[in-house]
Amino acid sequence: MFTVPLVSAQRTGLVDQVIEQLRDAVRQGEWAVGERIPTESELASTLGVGRNTVREAVRALAHSGLLEVRQGDGTYVRATNEVSGALRRLCGxxxxxxxxxxxxxxxxxxxxxxxxxxxxxxxxxxxxxxxxxxxxxxxxxxxxxxxxxxxxxxxxxxxxxxxxxxxxxxxxxxxxxxxxxxxxxxxxxxxxxxxxxxxxxxxxxxxxxxxxxxxxxxxxxxxxxx
Structure with missing residues (x-):
């Protein structure tokens, strides 16, 4: 589970808040590059939001290059910031x-x-x-x-x-x-x-x-x- 302090998301802008909290966890080294992050249900329980909200946040971070969703396996940290993620996506x-x-x-x-x-x-x-x-x-x-x-x-x-x-x-x-x-x-x-x-x-x-x-x-x- 998280060691980086996280707060339950408020009712407004839930997806944006979850995106920011997950981004901060990655930046602060909560999960290393190449490591699998907790499941949607675990994240939803920790953050006090629905699984659909977590799914949207993860999808957005995968699009930006920070996370990589592997079907049937889980979601992994791909990079520690958006610049690195973009470069990894471009260079592979x-x-x-x-x-x-x-x-x-x-x-x-x-x-x-x-x-x-x-x-x-x-x-x-x-x-x-x-x-x-x-x-x-x-x-x-x-x-x-x-x-x-x-x-x-x-x-x-x-x-x-x-x-x-x-x-x-x-x-x-x-x-x-x-x-x-x-x-x-x-x-x-x-x-x-x-x-x-x-x-x-x-x-x-x-x-x-x-x-x-x-x-x-x-x-x-x-x-x-x-």
Whole structure:
């Protein structure tokens, strides 16, 4: 059952209220991506509404990409926000498309980070890259993918462009999946390329930061999807 506090829906705008409460539960991690949510009857009982109201709310969230209804199996969390849901619906399992979107966003993000980053953000990027390289050397692919995704998100946020950051956060789940799928911990060149990106950001050299980021992602796409 829920651990995120929920309140019984009021009598007006029932569907909209249930949509918002289910959306908040997903955003706050009540159910992880890929996890099945409670049944219609369980949700209806918890929220104090009819099953038809829950069904309409679930249908709306499935349309927006947050949930996926699997006939005869249940309803599963597909994404944590609408942007991510839309990207997943557009790209699906097509890794090439996800990586191309990732490249477009990250090249500009690296350029911005080189000019806009603070010292605190640079320190955070350095710490994350140290952790990332340690995980790489240990062959811990799952933890490496999480740390790598955090490094790239921090780089994007260091550019201080709210719209770019929001788009990238929506892509994060696809990015993490692409890193885990395309990482080969027997290759020693890839962490060095990230050191080049970080050095350019530290030197406040936007064109060099963008070039190293583009080169890294071009190699990634060509090497794994060519």
């Amino acid at each position: 399992a097509r890794l090439r498309e996800a990586l191309h979107v990732r490249r477009a966003l990250e090249v500009e993000a690296a350029r911005l980070a080189a000019t806009e980053r603070t010292q605190d953000e640079l320190d955070t990027l350095t710490r994350l890259l140290d952790e990332r390289d340690e995980l790489w050397s240990r062959g811990d692919v799952e933890a490496f993918a999480r740390c790598d995704a955090e490094f790239h998100l921090t780089m994007v946020e260091a550019g201080h462009n709210n719209l770019l950051s929001e788009l990238y956060r929506g892509l994060m789940e696809l990015v993490a999946a692409s890193v885990a799928t395309t990482s080969d911990t027997t290759c020693h060149r890839e962490p060095v390329r990230h050191r080049d990106i970080l050095a350019a950001i530290a030197d406040r050299d936007p064109e060099r930061a963008a070039r190293h980021t583009q080169d890294f992602l071009d190699d990634l796409i060509a090497g794994h999807l060519g």
